[in-house]
Amino acid sequence: MLPPAMRTLLVFGFGLSVGLSLPLVLGCNKNNASSTDSNAESGAVATVENAVPNAPPAPADVAAPPADATKTPSGLASKVITPGTGTTHPGPTDKVKVHYTGWTKAGKAFDSSIGRQPIEFGVNEVIPGWTEGVQLMVKGEKRRFWIPAALAYGEHPRGGAPGGDLVFDVELIDFKEGPKPPEVPADVKAPPADATKTATGLAYKVLTKGHGTKHPTANDRVTVHYSGWTPDGKMFDSSVMRGEPTTFGLKQVIPGWTEGVQLMVEGEKARFWIPGNLAYGDTPKRPGAPAGPLVFDIELIAIK
Numbered sequence: 001m002l003p004p005a006m007r008t009l010l011v012f013g014f015g016l017s018v019g020l021s022l023p024l025v026l027g028c029n030k031n032n033a034s035s036t037d038s039n040a041e042s043g044a045v046a047t048v049e050n051a052v053p054n055a056p057p058a059p060a061d062v063a064a065p066p067a068d069a070t071k072t073p074s075g076l077a078s079k080v081i082t083p084g085t086g087t088t089h090p091g092p093t094d095k096v097k098v099h100y101t102g103w104t105k106a107g108k109a110f111d112s113s114i115g116r117q118p119i120e121f122g123v124n125e126v127i128p129g130w131t132e133g134v135q136l137m138v139k140g141e142k143r144r145f146w147i148p149a150a151l152a153y154g155e156h157p158r159g160g161a162p163g164g165d166l167v168f169d170v171e172l173i174d175f176k177e178g179p180k181p182p183e184v185p186a187d188v189k190a191p192p193a194d195a196t197k198t199a200t201g202l203a204y205k206v207l208t209k210g211h212g213t214k215h216p217t218a219n220d221r222v223t224v225h226y227s228g229w230t231p232d233g234k235m236f237d238s239s240v241m242r243g244e245p246t247t248f249g250l251k252q253v254i255p256g257w258t259e260g261v262q263l264m265v266e267g268e269k270a271r272f273w274i275p276g277n278l279a280y281g282d283t284p285k286r287p288g289a290p291a292g293p294l295v296f297d298i299e300l301i302a303i304k
């Protein structure tokens with residue numbers, strides 16, 4: 001299992017328990033969406049039955065990006081549908097508000113915020129194609145994205161998420177500056193000499209002593225704040241950035257977390273160097289999950 005807020009960053013980027021409402025970009029929402037919008041490019045895939053009744057019709061170029069689309073080195077293609085009024089772009093830690101609709105390459109709509117309230121989320125909390133794409137936009141802009149499977153949910157995702165290449169129309173309504181990311185640990189590359197190592201290969205170091213005396217068990221639920229980095233210092237997830245702690249059962253997360261959090265007491269903050277076999281492995285099954293050894297700073301707020 002992914003650590004806390006990481007059940008979706010895959011959609012939620014990774015997210016495990018982030019409570020945002022962005023359906024398939026942040027999770028999987030099977031609620032019907034209604035729309036009063038019309039689309040001049042509709043009709044090309046009118047015979048495809050939408051999974052979301054009353055969603056906007058699929059665009060004529062849903063099957064593949066047109067010649068005038070812009071493509072980035074990652075494989076993400078996009079085209080501005082409606083120019084925006086802003087001049088600045090959101091950053092990776094900013095919070096954005098958008099309306100969106102998503103289709104498969106066959107033209108089947110699988111989710112839409114149209115007819116509902118726009119959704120808000122952190123730019124770095126969603127699937128890689130959204131994280132990259134939204135940063136290309138300005139306020140008021142509407143843009144179409146052709147997102148390869150590797151930047152979405154993969155070819156064969158679990159949990160009802162759509163597989164393969166996907167197409168999204170995204171309207172950037174507004175954005176605001178997000179919290180500053182935690183500093184990358186100076187010892188992110190490898191555990192220091194004063195770190196403690198367990199028989200499994202997990203290494204850890206207490207950063208702030210706790211006030212509690214009880215350790216959680218594998219059957220307990222805990223509330224924590226955390227940030228995670230790859231050994232090269234790239235942060236891939238953080239509850240601190242979202243401004244709210246995460247609660248989960250210790251049997252629901254990666255082995256390195258299950259073992260490590262049980263070493264802590266309430267109020268303690270510790271750093272963990274988790275080998276790949278106790279995290280997501282060298283070739284994670286979940287698209288977008290970080291591979292290899294990982295480093296986490298975890299603050300144990302409460303044991304439940």
